[in-house]
Amino acid sequence: MEPANIIHVAHLSKNFGSLKALDNVSFVVRQGEIFGYLGPNGAGKTTTIKILCGLLPRDGGEVMIGGVDIAADPVRVKQRLGVVPDESNLYPELTCQRNLEYLGELYGLSRSARQARSAELLTIFDLTAKTATPFGALSRGLKRRLTIAAALVHAPDILFLDEPTTGLDVPSAKALRALIQQINRQDGVTVFLTTHNLFEAEALCHYVQIIHQGQALAAGTAQEIRRRVTGRKTLEIAFDGPVPGDWWQAPGYQGRPPVPVNGRWRLETAGQDLHQVLTFLLRRAEAAGVRIIDVEAGGANLEEAFLAILQEQRQGKQENP
């Protein structure tokens, strides 16, 4: 059976004065998936999370969580949600255990239930050695971990994570990603996470929605997104001698004409098989009696990729209104 859409967002809009922070955004999140909301800084990611979690009112559109409108029944919906904000909301002077127990109390768990849940979470998050350590004394990576544990005190079935690995060193970020996957796999928690890191989206997410300047752009599996983005790779190649000005006009090269830049040739490999392009380059070098002395592959950066996808979508709309 197809998993149900646990989050359904349609035509969502939010303005801050004249700024359209969210402009007609629609997407769905399926139950049990890790959903990546990917976009550069200022795209509207945090604003979306805040609206979905009932922390900020929307100006228009629909937000249904498990079939219930968050604006109509915030208490019921919030019981199902755990939120990890970009800045932690825990008490620095309280120990890890006390922070969790205190939150359990706020959620109405009995004393024994919140003690048991806190102990369980400290174990899952590999923080038992820090039980009696004040939150404020933890490293950045462990702080992030406890903040996620805290969001799970009331056993929600949807977890919102706002840029969970931003600011962490590489090993802490990696450990945290593994933990997010574990929570998703073992407990079936649906994860909605924002990131500006394409690599992270690819490593973690089953489905990715790109957002840019308040608009929802391409959506698809991480592999589909990667193909669209890495299809935009450029290659810069340098030969050790002169090549004919039209050296690339031979069978086997389907891209746009390469452009000479500072003694090199810049090729766009969009839509081409990289292996074929490289084979072609070797053959042409041999035919011209020159050697390849340098090849540099440059991926389009994410910002450029977003803009290119945006442009593509606008053109698509003009062609098929």
Ligand SMILES: Nc1ncnc2c1ncn2[C@@H]1O[C@H](COP(=O)(O)OP(=O)(O)O)[C@@H](O)[C@H]1O
């Ligand atoms: N409370 C606010 N008042 C005015 N502008 C805001 C407010 N919150 C966010 N914005 C603006 O809305 C846009 C989207 O912000 P945000 O959702 O925080 O982006 P992201 O999380 O993707 O970096 C940005 O241009 C930001 O400056």
Ligand SMILES: [Mg+2]
């Ligand atoms: Mg943000």
